Amino acid sequence: MSHFFLQQINVHPTRKNNILDLVFTRSPETVRNLECVPPTQLNLVSDHSLLFFDFGVHAKLSALTNALFIIIVSPTGMQKP
Numbered sequence: 001m002s003h004f005f006l007q008q009i010n011v012h013p014t015r016k017n018n019i020l021d022l023v024f025t026r027s028p029e030t031v032r033n034l035e036c037v038p039p040t041q042l043n044l045v046s047d048h049s050l051l052f053f054d055f056g057v058h059a060k061l062s063a064l065t066n067a068l069f070i071i072i073v074s075p076t077g078m079q080k081p
């Protein structure tokens with residue numbers, strides 16, 4: 001994955017002693033609080049643990065972007081003001 005500048009950051013086994021669930025990123029500092037939770041802790045029936053994590057997304061505005069659209073969700077659907 002280094003060819004695509006990606007790093008695999010999960011080091012927790014998710015099934016027995018195997019790391020089967022992977023988290024790839026180009027910016028490891030944006031992935032925080034990576035946690036491996038056994039299914040029994042969540043009252044689930046599975047032989048795989050679950051991965052939970054927070055991540056930050058950085059958005060860049062291009063020179064072509066000169067308008068901001070706000071979407072309002074209402075019971076009747078989505079509307080653009």
